[in-house]
Amino acid sequence: MRSTIKDVAQLANVSTATVSNVHTGAKNVSEELRTRILWAMEVLGYEPNVVARSLKINKTFRIGIIVPDITNPFFSEIVKEIDTAVSKKNYQLVLFSSDYDVKKEFQFYASLVMGNGVDGLIMVAPRMEESQFKLNRSIPLLVVDRPAFFDGISDIAFVYADNYAGAFLMASLLLKKKYKRFACIAGPETVPNANARYEGFKAKLTEAGYSSNEIEVIRREFSFIDGYEAMMKLLEGYDPAKQKMAVFACSDISAWGAIEAVNSKGLMIPEDIGIAGYDNIYFAKFIQKGLTTIENPTKDMGGEAGELMLERLSNNRPFESSPVILESSLKERETV
Numbered sequence: 001m002r003s004t005i006k007d008v009a010q011l012a013n014v015s016t017a018t019v020s021n022v023h024t025g026a027k028n029v030s031e032e033l034r035t036r037i038l039w040a041m042e043v044l045g046y047e048p049n050v051v052a053r054s055l056k057i058n059k060t061f062r063i064g065i066i067v068p069d070i071t072n073p074f075f076s077e078i079v080k081e082i083d084t085a086v087s088k089k090n091y092q093l094v095l096f097s098s099d100y101d102v103k104k105e106f107q108f109y110a111s112l113v114m115g116n117g118v119d120g121l122i123m124v125a126p127r128m129e130e131s132q133f134k135l136n137r138s139i140p141l142l143v144v145d146r147p148a149f150f151d152g153i154s155d156i157a158f159v160y161a162d163n164y165a166g167a168f169l170m171a172s173l174l175l176k177k178k179y180k181r182f183a184c185i186a187g188p189e190t191v192p193n194a195n196a197r198y199e200g201f202k203a204k205l206t207e208a209g210y211s212s213n214e215i216e217v218i219r220r221e222f223s224f225i226d227g228y229e230a231m232m233k234l235l236e237g238y239d240p241a242k243q244k245m246a247v248f249a250c251s252d253i254s255a256w257g258a259i260e261a262v263n264s265k266g267l268m269i270p271e272d273i274g275i276a277g278y279d280n281i282y283f284a285k286f287i288q289k290g291l292t293t294i295e296n297p298t299k300d301m302g303g304e305a306g307e308l309m310l311e312r313l314s315n316n317r318p319f320e321s322s323p324v325i326l327e328s329s330l331k332e333r334e335t336v
Helices: 005-012 016-024 031-044 050-057 073-087 102-114 130-134 163-176 192-207 224-234 252-264 298-315
Strands: 062-067 092-097 120-124 141-144 156-161 181-186 215-219 245-249 273-276 293-295 324-326 329-331
Touching: 005 016, 005 031, 016 031, 062 073, 062 102, 073 092, 073 120, 073 252, 073 298, 102 120, 102 130, 120 298, 141 298, 156 163, 156 298, 163 192, 163 245, 163 273, 163 293, 163 329, 181 192, 181 224, 181 252, 192 215, 215 224, 224 245, 224 252, 245 252, 252 273, 298 324
Parallel strands: 062 092, 062 120, 120 141, 141 156, 156 324, 181 215, 181 245, 245 273
Antiparallel strands: 293 329
């Protein structure tokens, strides 16, 4: 027979309201009482009836999350950290992957904000136009990994890293390494972070005396195959003996593809060409001799996003705070 909240309260010698407060975190409960109640739950094998509780307080205890590509380790790591944060309060994530398709992304967005399936929505690196976010909605929206925009949009919050500063750091390193020729495998122009990374990279090189025309740029998607094909194009007629090139790929996945293209040509990294990435995904240190990259604070972004959404759903007050802007850092390894 399934244990009830009354059974837990009786064993712990507390009220059912106190048991509920421990479960939901709605009110402060002393550590002594909390320990006693958790012990009683474990002894009885108590599992809260989330569906019944949801109907009673008009909450689903579900949070929608839309990502561009769940197979990309950068996005999956963010999702993992968000899930770790929200599951502590018994919220579940409902995951959607847009596959970099803006139309599909908007369809997911419209469906979630106009329906009653989730209590809040988190979008990771969305590509929708700002005007599309003005669709009427009754749930809070939290945007991760995209610079803030607020014009005419209420109950919205942002958590992101300074991509411009991160790319500026990378260009500084490549100049320090005495490279004279520079190329950038940038992301699509429709992606704000891709633009910020290219602009930060270009700004430092311009500061050092290079003109925009001297910086080769290829705009492609953040994918292995796009990185590979972009690098093959850059390698056409390339002779490291004349002028060794440094290539900044604006994602580690693209950098990985670029490295495989270089290897296919029998060139040595970094002896013949330098390659750097961005994000510091979990296997970056295993690519080639260890990929030099910019570490995006992925765990912090996910954790902050989860905690912010929990706070918003708990206090039931619209988002009003300033954006959470995190710092990126340089991870120098062996590819430059």
